[in-house]
Amino acid sequence: MSARLLGKVALVTGAASGIGAATARLFAAHGAHVFGLDRNPSPERADNPAHLIADVTDAESIGVAVARILGQHGRIDVLVNNAGADVFSEPLSLSDADWERCLSLNLKGAWNMARAVLPSMLEQGAGSIVNIASVHGHKIIPGAFPYPVAKHGLIGLTRSLGIEYAARGIRVNSISPGLILVPRIEAWFASQPDPEAARRVQTELLPPKRIGTPEEVAHTALFLASDEARFINATDILIDGGRSQLYHE
Template sequence: MNRLAGKVAMITGAGRGIGAAIALAFAREGAAVALAELDIETAQATAERIAKEANSTRVVAIGTDVTQSASVKEAVAQTESAFGPLDVLVNNAGINVFCDPLTMTDEDWRRCFAVDLDGVWNGCRAALPGMVERGAGSIVNIASTHSFKIIPGCFPYPVAKHGVIGLTRALGIEYAPNNVRVNAIAPGYIETQLTLDWWNGQPDPQVARQATLDLQPMKRVGQPQEVALTAVFLASDEAPFINASCITIDGGRSALYHD
């Protein structure tokens, strides 16, 4: 339970879902954890729960808008002020923007990229200078199976997520000589609140849920903590030679040729 002992980590979008699961897993493994979240009330409640469940006093919530580079830079500064130099950054914050390409507004396009790609870059740009100077660091970007698979009706979300993989690979190679690793995780169907909201928004939620389960080789969807365990591995000293890579967590769905 000490795989991240002594490390300082910041996770964006950590108020709920995958981000909250990663923050909890990091705290349980001994890391000091900052939850950088737009909804500060949600982040504070989650931070209190994590502190209790992980029996840790080194958990803090920081109001952060990942679309604003100054906000992310300030979040890194606050994290380091509270706990010391940042060892790990997890760029998890993201939103779903699914539109028809020819009727999508400019605002929809910018909203998607502002969070899902610019937000990742803003995190990297804020964390990298310190990591490069110290000659150590791990950045984990939460991508998606949309990063390499296309589902009709989901534009422009996969375009942004393809960009996250490109950013991960480019920065991983750029800063490899400085012992800074940049990797990505590509989750498939994970039972987050967003997934539950989508099922519940369908005419028959149970039918919609079952249709999703039927698509999965393992006949279930993933859980946020299953993504969190991989994030722990990439952030830890157990993955020193994994860089500019992407680990897919989808139960084998993306390897399936057809149903």
């Protein structure tokens, strides 16, 4: 395996499971010094990726985590903003607390992280930020409000920051996964009256007739984080097997 991130320092949020965990492992396998950040403990016990406990909605804990990384390595080359959570509701039934929770976890958290690492990236004149958005940032699914609001905002944040700092060596891109076999999706299948039937229905909706894996998202994040993507900026990449391109089902 080639070391595409050899010697780089990477910070991955939401790293305790799913896409975040797959990304942290892959980055480490490609030579990066990886710090996984999550409000939950990591089930894995390894030095690389190292695991930090922090909440992306808590600027103080983020500051402590970023200061620790900078104290050890003096730089942060890559940030992957993966932390987030589904918040779905009928719009007029949505509480103010759930509205705030959705935007805080899925949009403001990414800005909190970017704001914490950007000063050091700007000082070194280089850096790559990869935001994990969603197909919900491109297509609207009834019953999923207000999650698409936050993910549209995250893609807007990606483009805005990417253009703002492009001339200073910073690239900001995003990835929009579709249906991916992460723990919360597996849990949703398990909660259905007929889990296998529910899985078949979702699988048949996808052009490749299979559901995506966290590793497939991680490999795209690896590319965007690497110097191979050095002329890619302010761009979003869909990873949904082509599902969002269908005019009708």
